[in-house]
Amino acid sequence: MKKIFMALTAAFMLHTASAKSVFANEGRKAGAIADPAEGWSRLFHEVLVDVTIMGVIFAAITIYYMLKYKRKSPDQVGSCKKLSAAQMWGWALIPAFVFMADDFFLAANTWSLWNIYRKPPAGSYEIEVRAEMWSWNFIYPGGAAAVNELRVPAGKPIALRMTSSDVVHSLYLSDFKVKEDCMPGRVTYYWFYPKVPGEHVLTCTEYCGAMHSGMYGKVIVMPQEEFDNWLKKETKA
Amino acid sequence: MTEHSSEHTHGWETSPWPLPLAAGILFLLPLPFSFHFVYKNSLMAMLSLGLGVPMVIISVAGWTRESLEDKYGWASGYIVGAMPFFIIAEAFIFIAFLAAYWVIKLSAGVWPPPGTPEFPVLIPIIMTIILVSSSITIHIGEGKLEEGDKEGFIKWLGLTILLGTVFLCFTAFEWSHFIHEGFLIGTNAKGTVFYSITGFHASHVFVGLAIFLCILLPAIAGKVSKPFVQAGSIYWHFVDIVWFFVVSQVYFW
Amino acid sequence: MSAHVKSGFKEWIFTTDHKRIGILYLVGSITAFCLSGIMAVLIRLELWSLGPTITDDPTTYNVWLYMHGAVMILGFQIPALTGWFANYLAPLQIGAKDVAFPRLNAFSLWLFWAGVVLALLTFVVPDPPDVMWTGYPPYSVVTSGNTALYSFTVLVMGFSSIAGGINLIATIIFMRAPGMAWGKLNMFIWTVLAAFTIQLIFVPVLGSAVTMVLFDKYLGATFFNPGMGGDVLIYQNLFWFYSHPAVYVILLPGIGMIFEIVATFSRNRIFNFKVAVYGGVGVLVLITGEVWVHHLYTSGLADWLRVFQMVTTLMISVPVGILMISLVGTLRGGAIDYKTPMLYGVGFIFVFLVGGLTGIPLAMASLDLAVHDTHFVVAHFHFVMAVSMTFAIMGGTYYLFPKMSGRMYSETLGRTGFWLFLIGVFVTFGTMFFVGLDGMPRRYYDYQMFPQLENLHKVQTIGTMIIGLAVITILISWIHGLVAGEKAPSNPWGSRSLEWDTTSPPGPGNFGGRSIVVPDDWDPYCYDKPGRTL
């Protein structure tokens, strides 16, 4: 058992060392913008590896014991003794230490990503979102408006300021890995970073009644020029 | 408890009261509320109440009688020990409401919000005095019971019930006074908080009075269970303490 | 049970005996499980294909889902674990004749049934509730559905479990047999004590929250109306302040039952028992109230609050991990016999690992931003709750089956049910993770915007059918055991624990008039002391 435990610790330490740099290569060169969606994918992958290691260790030990300690005669009994005080403390503190180290490691990484998520870069293009049962209203600077279709220019960080005129909704851009609730009486925000032109799904992810599942639309990422033309046309109208 | 062991192997213990009480509660609260407020059918609501009220009263009476016989030989002994757990649970109801109140108040721009009338100062003080005295009277009553003075106990218990009733009348008076001024639960956030918190407190006073009635009536007939009295009085003190929070937060803050 | 004991209909419905109350809880909760399971089947059928499949009214789907979530949690798992198991086992394991307040116990039972009746009304009332089990305002206030029914179901069930909790806490504190010191209690007793402590503190908060919704909707109060000075987030915080701890109310007795099963069928001491109690169960109770914000990572609460509770949430892996070490460690050096309960016992370890470890990315605030309220979350909680805890309930019911009925179930049927169940849940909920990662939001009647997910949804629906088959097999094995099983001996598994030290089923008074006095050298897992019985 001790051996197994040492192996566990070693595996964990190795893993920690190899994973230390989730954000080290975030390339903090001047002016570069860290994309939350990329950070998300990388960190998610990291965590998947982390929990898989944990799970496989536990599962493997379980299977090993399950096979090794089958009952061989009807009145055989187990041989597990009460632990001595030292063993007891060891089996409390060492795992607690390992688990906590992992937790803090994960927390620190989330924290860095969280900061990226929560701080729209300077110069973001800001769009207002007003949710209602059951549609999305997007209001652009200058007064242009769109329903259920969020047109944005490519290559620019987009910040959304969101509120709702009736119940709680939540604007989810699954490809950009962002979501935040839209509530009456409160304003929330987030930002995302569309880089190449294309179309993406946007959905409502807070239950808001019968047409909750009908409250979806598109994010249309357009080349800057096209977007400018569209915006001009819409603003005039 | 061991001395009772042999008599308990005779048969399965039963009591007819818990089932009708649970059913009665169904008829007393959820059903009439739904009939009246959701389906706007007051006739059905009254019918349901007509079924629920007697069911609850009869089963509470039957239950009380049975528990004074103490056929299990242990139940009443633990009631004093169990009361604190009930009180923890009760306290968290008030904590939740007060927490909602604090959040609303601390995040509000102006407080009290427009439309709130002047709150009286004298009445809550009088109410506080009444409730504190009732805590004292029940304490004295308990002392009398301890001395074996049943007459005295009944007197002091009766006085406590009287004070509690007067307190409830004050709450009712306050409410009707505010309602006349047009200050309703929906007027603003202050109205919401005021009526729900004082309402909850009043309902606890009401339950406390009901418990005391369940002690008083058998006591007049000569049957008293000391642990039951003690538990009731702990509950009453709790209702009293909660009032301090209610009055200080809702009236004077 | 001696033959002359009178036992008719009246002795059942008016019973105040903890064993019978436990069995009536079992009947109620299995009924609730089948009903809300059928709702799950309807949900899955609706999601079988793009567009309307078996209903073209989204509200119908929403009502099914409301029913499914609310009844599975309030009507099935909490009553099965804290009603059925705790009522049946706790007094037996501490050597008591009954609970501290037998009438109050019966009252909790019938209040629970009243709650079941209220939940069933969903099918008959016009405008049934469609607020989901979370009932968030303002939707629950503005909907034309009957939110009152939701609030009252929660209130009635909540009051029932508070009454039950006070009762069992008092029982465990005051009614232990002479010599039954705190150090000699079963693991299950500790977990039940912890679960009820959590209930007492947190249920009233949930009760208050749903009462506020009731006031807002029907009496015109303005708790959640921002236009009138209210705040919609008050409800979400109060709700999760209860409902996160509620998952540990489910987890604790469940894992406690699994500990009993694993110890009995390995004939082994629980590994590092004291640490599991203090460092596992105890620490879990201490931190369970500081993590609710992990359900609100996308709700726009203050950043510091979200990050702070992220750390506390991650820390929960420590006590749970310690419990898991004890569970796996109990197998070590054991003499393991793979009867049906034990299959559920070891199966639990694997499914709980899947569910618990996928809770880790959810706990990490910035990762949760992308998967919150998608089917990834649904898959997480079905693995920890719908699968692991149902394993605990099924396994525990098989485990107690000889004791409560006096008959043995059929091993073949029992094992078949287990394997079907295991396959079914991996097919259904394993696939669900991928659907969720692809962006499929929860509570969606339809998924027009994700046509590429149709096949994965079909796989899940097929998996559900396998689960359905498993449930049918399990039910048949029980009914078969009840009518045709062989007579059970008093201690079929060779356990050392006190509940097996009496007839199957135990008669009134539990130990046949015997006064239990616990000797110094006994404890419920003393397999290392040959032949030691009371």
Ligand code: HEA
């Ligand atoms: C029995 C029920 C149960 C249990 C036990 C858990 C356990 C956990 N849950 Fe889960 N959860 C639910 C039921 C449950 N949950 C439900 C019902 C919901 C959704 C509600 C709704 O929205 O409708 C939910 C949702 C939910 C969310 C919100 C997701 C969202 O809506 O966006 C989060 C986020 O943090 C979360 C996290 C966790 C964590 C960290 C644990 C931990 O307790 C898990 C701990 C276990 C392990 C970690 C595995 C074993 C430990 C080890 C092997 C040790 C080593 C491991 C490490 C150091 C990582 N859960």
Ligand code: HEA
């Ligand atoms: C303990 C709790 C529990 C349990 C056991 C289950 C069990 C199951 N759950 Fe569910 N579930 C929840 C708790 C639970 N669930 C909660 C809390 C939610 C969230 C609700 C919300 O969003 O508000 C949810 C939501 C939920 C969804 C999400 C829907 C959506 O968001 O749109 C889905 C979808 O697949 C689902 C499926 C299932 C399935 C297939 C089972 C199966 O395991 C069921 C197995 C049971 C049976 C199959 C019935 C018994 C069998 C018979 C009576 C025989 C007849 C049947 C057949 C022949 C098929 N559940």
Ligand code: CUA
């Ligand atoms: Cu809007 Cu869901």
Ligand SMILES: [Cu+2]
């Ligand atoms: Cu949680």
